[in-house]
Amino acid sequence: MQRDIAIVAQAQIMSDAIGIPRERMLFDLVKGLFDSVGITRHDIETFVLNSNDFEVGHTIANVFEDTPVGAYMKDETHVEADGLWAAQYATMRLLSGNYDTALVVGDSSGASTFRPYLVMDYQLNPTHDRQLGILNELSTAALQAKAYMAKYGVDEDQLNKTAARLLRNAALNPNAVRSKADATGGDVLASDYLYEPLRELACYPFTDGACAMILASGKRARELTDKPVWIKGMGNSVDTYYIGERDLAVSGSAKAAGVRAYKLAGITDPAKQIDVAEVSAKFAHQEPIISEALGLFEEGSGGKVADEGLADLGGSMPVCPSGGGLGGYVFTANGLVRIAECVRQLQGGAGKAQVSGARTALAHGQDGFCAQHNAVMVLSTEEG
Amino acid sequence: MRNVGIIGVGYTPVFVSKRKDVNIAEMVSEAVDAAYRNTKLTPDDIEAITFGNMQTFEGVNMPHLWAVDHMRALNKPYMRIATGGTTGMSTLHSAYYHVASGLHDVVMAITWEKQSEGDSQVGLSGIVMPEAMVMVQHGMDLFGGKGMGAMGGGSTGAAAYQATSYLHHSGASPEHIDKMAALERSNAALNPYAHLRKKTSVADIQATPFISWPLRFGHTCPTSDGATVVILASEDKVEKLADSVAWINGVGCACSDPATGNFIEGQITDPAEQEPAKLASAKAYAMAGIKDPAKEIDMAEMYNGFAHQSLMWLEKLRLCKEGEAHKMLDAGALNIDGELPTNASGGVFSTNAIGASAMNRPAECALQIMRKIEGGHQIPKKIKNAVSHGWGGMFQYVTVTVLGDEPRHG
Amino acid sequence: MTFEMGEETREVQGMWDISTYNYLVDGAGIKLLVDSMKEKKIRGIKCPQCGTVYVPGPTFCRKCYIDIDDVVEVGETGVVMSYSVEMADVRGNPVDEFRVTAMIKLDGADTWIIGTISGIDWEDAEVGMRVKAFWVDNPMGALTDIDRFEAI
């Protein structure tokens, strides 16, 4: 990449009932972030906001976000997609040389304000699928899970184990809204079916929250922190919308996104070179599908990974030590939360969930039904 | 910094009030087709795509995902941008940064709206719905106008306040609004991609009733169905791929607080102040190396949902001194063959597919620079530098793009 | 233009279910305002750093980016900063009685409020004119406790 760009600091909040207005949530979060770095809003040269009109329930969602994030009379723009795209856009703005500092901030209130499954209904093809009511977020995800299980011989117990690991990891994450320190596959099995094989505990919990981070170009980043986290590569790619024309057991677009990011980052063997990954999975089965597409594990190995604990905190490739989307899914801002969790890991601030010696991390974000659109960012403690 | 140029533009064949023959994806695909046809490029040449519209105007969440096949975006990097009325230009800026970042060389920006599928008044009211609700809970007299906080301004909303404030501070008269309206409608009559295409006199405008003084029906924009697509390329690729180019030499954007409507948080101030227009244009001019815009800029495309705004923006963007725009209008300087042709296309005021509206401004500048205007509104003089402007959010957000016939230096 | 639109196709419906949202809105400033209106007073919040007086008062200053909570009272008189005259309803039909609504900067405030100006011919309205609030007899703590504004 033509300049070195780093993440300087991050802040996040998650709740199952935030209890304060969105504007106030954003002000408290961003103000706190500025204070922690010792800067003011005037030190930020470009603000990249991240939210969705249907989640906020407002036309032009960013209108009332501007002043709470400190963007009054400042350069500001807005990405209406998962937060990972917003972070990518902020990175591009810095890479251009036009700016040296950026704030990225995303928010969503799926627990208090909007209904996540309904907002997903609005994504359906309005001329066909939305008219019929057959497809929705849960039925499509269930079909994806079935496709993966059928293709690779993975069973429900193994998916339940994957969910249980995430719930255990979430117990180590102070921000998580749902967790269980001693969760087992049996706990997941005991929760109700929504659509087979999806059980309640294998699905994301409705979550309110926000995530903010400060990005800066090389010199400025080193001035602002002694622990910059460098953005080494990024990419995104998109599959067709039509789930009847995709092999749901694999993710072509996650794979392509990874290839783009790895090329920039000089990663040739992700399973070896990446120390920790934060994958955006709304449902337990999506984690192996995406992890495999990103080359973190062998294709179709989700059952084995679950049985042998390979993705556990102490495993060969820790995935979502934060608990991931099963510990809290701040809808549109979720990709930002994944990046923020990688930053915590690489700055050595992940507490009990710390992956020791983590130097290279991968963050992933998704949009659409069955993760139609995927984005990846590779982060590292090493510059250049 | 890398230089980035616009190498092609594609419009839907028409901008009209209702495209009953096609669905959203089909309509937008027509503009994608046109961009390919006009540049002789194919989807294989495009490395990444940015996409923008105002999704509550059609009630489709993330329409870029459903429409991905029609956008020819499969397996490509793809980014959705939305900033309200400015979405078009914000989407262009995103494409610009895709190239300026060094990550991509050829990028397509797709912007559109199919306003006939929804109700634009409803879409716009969605901006303040919950705040208005809380005000009603506190006794706001929504329609009777008693007490504090009722909006007023009828269906023009706060634009009428903006017009009054502008007229007061500039010394322009309401007749200048009529005159600007007639000029732009007549320009639109020459533009095959304009929606309202009828040569219009000042008397025609003055024959329309007032909605909210000083604004008449004849001062307001239509709602349109249509799409605009632009292809951008890096300096290296321009030579290989394009026979003509308009360089994006400066970009800027800025926001204030919602100057109208958000009564709850005490954010109402002068809707005609528009400080963000000054900030965003200053940034874009500086990037483009433009020191005296009034002298160096050869044409302007201003975002004008209402006819008074063209005049107001010329002043905010320092294309003339404050209070001088209406004098330029009187002197004929804003005509297509004038000193500073302004909205030769007819402006948003004549064509408003809202997600594309702020894209049509730089697209028109690019076509003027490349001398590829179809129809009769080609500006006769050579265009070296052009400025385009987008306005949106809740009266508080501005984008600016400066284009040139030569790339910026340094 | 040679382009001809194809055959008309049918419409199908979709909804945006606004009624399913539970919005959380900051109500502090407006509560402060209507509570003060019960006493025929108008109160807002002042930023101690830049001195900006907001009516209604927000919980933070957008310029200084700090929490603010200094309650101040502003005048019931003010200046018309801009105005418009409603001559048609939202559907575009002409109205019988023209109504002058104005953006008013109350004395001591930096942000503006919107109110109806009564008792003047619309052609006499102008930017810069001074106006005064007239209260209802028994204010209840609602935005309608001010009945109207009139020119001084």
Add this chain to the structure above:
Amino acid sequence: MSAQQERIVANAVVPLDFTYNYRVGQYVERYIKGLGQKKIMGVKCPGDSSVVVPPRKYCGRCNAIMDEWVEVGPEGTVENFTVGHVNLNKGAVEKADTEYVVALIKLDGASSLLPGKVQGVSPTDVEVGMRVKAVFKDPAEDSLEDLSHFEPAG
């Protein structure tokens, strides 16, 4: 956060919904008309010869316009399915009275899988590879729902 100032959160519910009218476009229009005649019409891509249903204008894989209309079905094979235990009512999860099957069905002659409900069989008896046939509304209502559901073939 300041201690003195009372934090007041106003809960606002806005009692109205917005309605949109979507033009279905030439492809879905023709598809619906076909359903009224108990025909399921797909389109064939000139690039990779895949037959897609429901039909649309562009094949994203080949970036080609699909303009050859092909009748598919009415029989097909269940390629994937899930059993629904809940219904979503405006996004709210409600326990379903009876479990039901949502399947992806490969209609004879089609390359893509069409989502559909499979009825007339216990969910526990549905399996991948099962042959099903389309059930049309009679009389037709000239809507997408004229293709009512699928049931076991033969």
